[in-house]
Amino acid sequence: MQESIVMRDHPEKPIFGPEDAIRDPxxxxxxxxxxxxxxxxxxxxxxxVDTLLLSWAVITYLGPILxxxxxxxxxxxxxxxxxxxxxxxxxxxxFFSHERAWARANWGVRIEEGNRVESHARTAxxxxxxxxxxxxxTVVLALIFTGNIGTAISIGGIEIFxxxxxxxxxxxxxxxxxxxxxxxx
Numbered sequence: 074m075q076e077s078i079v080m081r082d083h084p085e086k087p088i089f090g091p092e093d094a095i096r097d098p099x100x101x102x103x104x105x106x107x108x109x110x111x112x113x114x115x116x117x118x119x120x121x122v123d124t125l126l127l128s129w130a131v132i133t134y135l136g137p138i139l140x141x142x143x144x145x146x147x148x149x150x151x152x153x154x155x156x157x158x159x160x161x162x163x164x165x166x167x168f169f170s171h172e173r174a175w176a177r178a179n180w181g182v183r184i185e186e187g188n189r190v191e192s193h194a195r196t197a198x199x200x201x202x203x204x205x206x207x208x209x210x211t212v213v214l215a216l217i218f219t220g221n222i223g224t225a226i227s228i229g230g231i232e233i234f235x236x237x238x239x240x241x242x243x244x245x246x247x248x249x250x251x252x253x254x255x256x257x258x
Contacts, residue, residue, distance in 0.1 A: 104176035108253020113168040128153035139223030
């Protein structure tokens with residue numbers, strides 16, 4: 074008796090081994106743009122509040138020491154508000170672009186038990202690259218609105234520390250959220 078071999082158009086997916094997409098190091102889930110948008114918006118809320126408070130404090134207390142003409146408390150709040158609100162637009166565009174670039178990079182990403190896991194080194198590197206871009210933006214905006222380079226650099230310089238801490242926490246929180254991650258296979 075002779076058995077016939079049936080060829081299928083699409084072979085069955087293996088259930089284990091290096092061909093298994095979840096165990097294959099080349100396997101990478103798709104990060105949807107909706108995730109990048111949600112992260113950008115949530116970070117912008119945190120970042121804007123920090124920028125507003127920090128700008129007001131620097132303008133009010135360090136500005137006169139750094140040669141900025143002293144203004145009334147209301148004017149300081151207004152100037153800080155201009156910096157913070159303008160940042161909403163510039164930073165949303167910059168952050169989204171930064172997120173999309175990192176979504177294409179697989180360095181520091183692995184799959185464990187069907188979940189996408191990012192290493193702390195990846196988070197730290199993302200934090201440093203984002204902070205470089207964002208602090209430059211803040212200094213430029215602060216210079217435009219205060220007219221004082223010392224005040225602008227102080228705002229941008231101090232925010233490096235507050236934002237590094239806040240951004241790292243934000244990234245670690247988002248590592249736990251599966252929204253916008255599409256696992257193939």
